[in-house]
Amino acid sequence: MSPIKIFDTTLRDGEQSPGVNLNKPEKLEIAKQLERLGVDRMEAGFPASSQGDFEAVKAIAETITETSVTGLARTNKKDIDTAWEALKYAEEPRLHLFLATSPIHMTYKLKKTPEQVVENAVEMVGYAREKFPQVEFSAEDASRSDWPFLAHIIEQVINAGATVVNLPDTVGYTTPAEYGEMFRYLRETVPNIEQVELSCHCHNDLGLAVANSISAVENGATQVEGTINGIGERAGNASLEEVAVALRVRSDYYPYSTNLKLDETKQTSDLIAKLTGMYVQANKAVIGRNAFQHEAGIHQDGVLKNKQTYEIITPEMVGVKANALFLGKHSGRHAFKDRVSELGIELSEEKLSEAFKMFKELTDHKREVTDDDLYTILMEIQTET
Ligand code: KIV
Ligand code: ZN
Numbered sequence: 139m140s141p142i143k144i145f146d147t148t149l150r151d152g153e154q155s156p157g158v159n160l161n162k163p164e165k166l167e168i169a170k171q172l173e174r175l176g177v178d179r180m181e182a183g184f185p186a187s188s189q190g191d192f193e194a195v196k197a198i199a200e201t202i203t204e205t206s207v208t209g210l211a212r213t214n215k216k217d218i219d220t221a222w223e224a225l226k227y228a229e230e231p232r233l234h235l236f237l238a239t240s241p242i243h244m245t246y247k248l249k250k251t252p253e254q255v256v257e258n259a260v261e262m263v264g265y266a267r268e269k270f271p272q273v274e275f276s277a278e279d280a281s282r283s284d285w286p287f288l289a290h291i292i293e294q295v296i297n298a299g300a301t302v303v304n305l306p307d308t309v310g311y312t313t314p315a316e317y318g319e320m321f322r323y324l325r326e327t328v329p330n331i332e333q334v335e336l337s338c339h340c341h342n343d344l345g346l347a348v349a350n351s352i353s354a355v356e357n358g359a360t361q362v363e364g365t366i367n368g369i370g371e372r373a374g375n376a377s378l379e380e381v382a383v384a385l386r387v388r389s390d391y392y393p394y395s396t397n398l399k400l401d402e403t404k405q406t407s408d409l410i411a412k413l414t415g416m417y418v419q420a421n422k423a424v425i426g427r428n429a430f431q432h433e434a435g436i437h438q439d440g441v442l443k444n445k446q447t448y449e450i451i452t453p454e455m456v457g458v459k460a461n462a463l464f465l466g467k468h469s470g471r472h473a474f475k476d477r478v479s480e481l482g483i484e485l486s487e488e489k490l491s492e493a494f495k496m497f498k499e500l501t502d503h504k505r506e507v508t509d510d511d512l513y514t515i516l517m518e519i520q521t522e523t
Pocket of ligand 1: 151210236276278279306307308309339341
């Protein structure tokens with residue numbers, strides 16, 4: 139299995155979700171949980187963006203020992219110096235420098251020629267390496283950049299000392315085949331590419347961030363960037379738990395492994411949802427409330443006979459306590475009987491039929507039948523005699 143590094147940016151790109159604002163203790167609490175989850179790298183923030191973020195990144199860098207801590211910086215000396223002040227006591231200080239390389243960003247946002255962009259990138263990567271042992275260079279909007287230009291700037295920043303090259307799909311525009319092809323092209327074209335780690339960073343505007351990330355891995359990326367619960371700018375970033383679980387569940391197909399302790403997933407997801415106020419949609423892959431619930435009678439019956447009939451991820455794998463069968467109007471007698479015995483109640487076949495009939499009547503006006511409802515039905519049945 140080839141190892142894939144997980145770079146978590148929940149505390150930086152994730153925090154860029156509209157309406158999210160984490161304070162220092164909250165960021166520190168999330169950082170500790172990310173360390174327990176086993177992420178290889180965590181982007182704690184953007185130190186030059188505010189005094190609050192500087193303090194938070196510094197506190198995280200001074201606390202976290204098992205994960206390499208990084209901070210974001212633009213390609214100017216002030217940002218790099220500020221990031222160094224925040225990160226210099228980290229176990230392995232790491233800098234994440236970014237500069238846009240697409241025609242639209244260079245022309246309208248940076249107002250720089252491609253030559254000026256290369257010059258600025260090379261100068262600042264070299265400057266950053268005077269302090270930081272690890273410097274990642276991100277070619278912002280790489281997926282809308284001209285490939286030969288990308289190859290040129292990558293070759294130059296590697297010569298200047300970059301240790302990781304990241305190719306973001308900043309606006310979530312690419313598709314799996316195209317993104318994979320871009321990685322393959324650059325690996326075949328840039329002569330010194332073997333000297334660095336290649337990284338992918340995908341946004342989810344077209345709902346393709348996880349698929350694009352996996353395609354990048356298949357084409358040579360050895361680091362995946364993303365966030366827990368997929369939070370982030372606009373439609374969010376690649377959801378790291380989805381990438382890691384896909385690689386684990388499909389290890390029959392993908393020869394890649396991550397260091398994530400997947401049974402910490404639920405705990406991490408819950409903490410981030412609580413502190414950001416961004417609750418996870420019920421049907422979200424891997425971690426949504428419904429991800430392990432089966433409602434249709436035929437499905438419930440199958441799962442009770444053999445979980446693998448309808449379940450490709452075990453709840454235990456991602457730290458979800460029990461697999462709950464949703465009791466509603468589609469539930470069958472088998473699932474109902476199972477829940478009744480889970481509640482520790484033994485019923486004769488006759489009583490069970492009676493209780494099941496009452497349960498079905500209840501589902502006509504109640505979407506989900508809870509344990510409390512079941513107790514009420516069962517008490518009625520017991521007291522009838
Ligand atoms: O999406 C993006 O391009 C980014 C960069 C700062 C790496 O988040
Ligand atoms: Zn991003």
